[in-house]
Amino acid sequence: MESLGYLMDGFAVAFTGRNLLLCFVGCLWGTAVGVLPGLGPLAGMALLLPLTFKLDPAGAVIMLAGIFNGAMYGGSTTSILMRIPGEAASVVTCIDGYEMAKRGRAGAALTIAAVGSFVGGTVSIVGLMAVGPLLADAMLTVGPAAEFVLMLTALLVVSAVSSSPPVKTLAMIVLGLALGTVGLDQLTAWPRFTFGSLDLTDGINFVALSIGLFGVSEILLNLDEAAPQVPRAPRLREMLPTRQEIREAAPAVLRGSGVGFLFGLVPGVSHIISTFVAYAIEKKVSKTPEKFGHGAVAGVAGPETANNATTGASMIPLLVLGIPAIPATAILLSALLIHGVQPGPLLMSEHPQVFWGLIASLYLGNAILVVLNLPLIGIFVSLLRTPMGVLAPLVLVICLIGVYSLKGSPLDLAILVGAGVVGYVLRKFSYDVAPLLLAFVLGDRMELSFRRALTISDGDYLVFVQGPAARVFLAVLVLIGGLQLAAMLLGWRRRGAAAP
Amino acid sequence: MTGLSVPRWAGDAAVGLALALGGVALLWLAAPIPRGSVGTPGPGFMPTVLGVALIGLGLACALRAWRERDGTAVTLADRKAAVCLVALAAAALGFIPLGFVPTVALLLAVLFTVLAGKPWWRAALYGLGASLALHGVFQRILGLGLPAGIWPF
């Protein structure tokens, strides 16, 4: 087991005093931004990204992983306590977590979420050691043609699980792809839609766009709505689940780990899919499915575990193919790139210390959350007690700082504000902006791999159905597309039948 | 609540039409870019395809909104959100030329007055205090470069 040695090296790196401190600071900061409205893992990581330039690659990655974990956990916290998902991945947690909180079991729900996440992380590490190196070798066969089919599949998956109607989701995907075409074309050096701005030749700044679309718009939406009820922070004694709750949670945690890990290996599959599937499975196997939606413990344990197992497993597509599962992991990728670490099938063999170091630090972040953040939950809840009128302005300023500190570009600030307005209007009329952002991330590479493949094949479209990798992805594409089409047709028939 | 109350379907349809218009703009901007051939797509190929798709999907969204119209209304940009947006835009403009501390102090003063309902002089005081504190944390402790502008230190 060669990988075990590397993993141990990874832990050795993570366990130095300075790196532990970085991880702890990252977790604290992450939880805070995860709890605050308008700020999620993405904004939290983006804000401290320039700071990580000054650290060595290991320290940078450890800190970012800490923020990521913390923010995910912060998102679960607000889901359980206030029914506000800080991140798409914790949407499902809202359902039963909030019901548990209403029954005075908020503390137990928080503990189950944290411990479940920890177990999910453990399972995904073991899984990575078992299959990771194998998958990495197989992925060398993924050339431009297969990469194109793969990204097409990823976009289809995104559209299949989005919360808004298919036509709206497709429109958002196309808009995201269109925004992704801005900048210097790598195949012809043609500056597209740059209007003479050299700054735009790099394309629209991803961080400015995403913080605008998610963060700023979130604040504006919050101002429109009535202030949410601020809960009482659970006492430490209430954090302990009862024996009955543990009995219900344990099998759900195990199932959630497996589901989360398997889904995380599929490139482009976001956490939202694995958490929904985990919830559905729990409901299916439960002896008391009627309890779901009314505070079922398994309905919190399963998805929360799956969420974290997905994070671990998704490191394979992220680091081997460079395909982020959610926009926040794209930040991890850019941090690695800045430190000269290129994602690719060779990463695991050439930079094992980076790969396993990242895995180890994600895991460590989990552990720190369990040990330190559970007792500190009261402090984070009191953050929520700050009136929106005070919180919102401060969050907006933090968004400004975060975007400015990346490049010091006035254009990025304009993009931030513009994206905020657009995101506000889109979300007001229930257009989901998550597919837009993922399409934006994948779009540039998708077009390039399409045209690269045709350059290599000299214009022959058959290249997209040749080779084992392309064929496997094509099969998945057809399968998902077929299922989705069937669901759509069924939906139409049902609607048609229901109409008078 | 003041603000603009619009029927949900109308706003939804307007977004769809705006997307379609965006598609038209994309096609227009992409027109001078060489599209290449089917075998060797040029830099204008993808934008053209996307422009057409965006027009189609935008119109489909608008149509869908019209067919599913109901009586519900949506309040768009009430006073708080509108002020917030204008103030943020102004702050983004002034951020670099004026510098961090003056811009953020001003932004916070306005927002604290309007959003938190504080008297303006207290809001101004809090704004200045908070901007100095943020400056201290991000510039001094975290070492991020913030714009100095007309602020002397």
Next chain:
Amino acid sequence: MRGILRGVVAGVLAAGLMTGPAVAQDYPARPVTLIVPAPPGGGTDVFARQIAEAVEPILGQKVIVDNRAGGGGTVGTTLVSAAQPDGYTLGFVWNSPLTTSPHSLTVAYTPDSYAPVMSIGYSSYVLCAAPDFPAATAKELVERIKAEPGKYTYGNDGIGGTMQLAAERVFAKLGAKVRPVPFGGAGETARNFLGGHVTFYGGSLPPILPHVAAGKAKCLLLTSAGRNPALPQASGLDDIGLGAEETVLWWGLIAPARTPPAVLAKLEKAFMAAAETDRFKDAMDKQGATRRVLGARETGALIRSELAALGTVAKAIGVERKAQ
């Protein structure tokens, strides 16, 4: 950023209060800002920070590195060209924004907008093939690709980029046609090359070296005139009689045009001395770069000849945007 703005403010104040240009003997009287048009962490940034550190004791002033990435280095280079020509804003750049980007992008500077100060050295690009490719030397490689025009593909760092133009410059002289396939960087090129998706690897040395050692690639031709000790089997362009067509990745220091000549002379001397320090030599070795310290005149001549040569190539392969 803060540094520049403060510098500008201070400069304006100083100009208004004291009048008259900075006197060369007093230069530098305050910290110097070194604009680096690349993001923190990359090779250019590392060299910039190392030379800034090495030159501080020589100049007797602090040198503040300011990363202004964007547009393949053109954003930062524009800033340097437009800065106050007082010697307090300098740019540490690589050659791409100076000699490559102006062909495909409309930039606001020409070689007349900035003054070359010196350059520190270079890093070559290399063309590698799979171990079973039917050529064992650069000469055989040239014969093969000339015999089969348009059959082979080579991965590169982007069409119209320095690496691709470097390769096309050689191919043009050979009368060979190899189809370029651009990737997002040398790492991505390496992965696609190893997966057999392109015939040749084209890019910088570091990403391919481990695979050469593992016997998965054989590197045959460098884009530098001379050979490189890291790849003893690869020929330089001198070996195939095309030494004059060298295009490499190199780094140097520029100042705004109209910077007082005395200040430029002082900077040239100080930075050339800094490039000779052991720590700086060490930094270049670590990044696999070759040291070749050139003065202002030679660097300027290099910029102009490279700009012209790459312009011809860019026009020939149709990435030149100026005509449109």
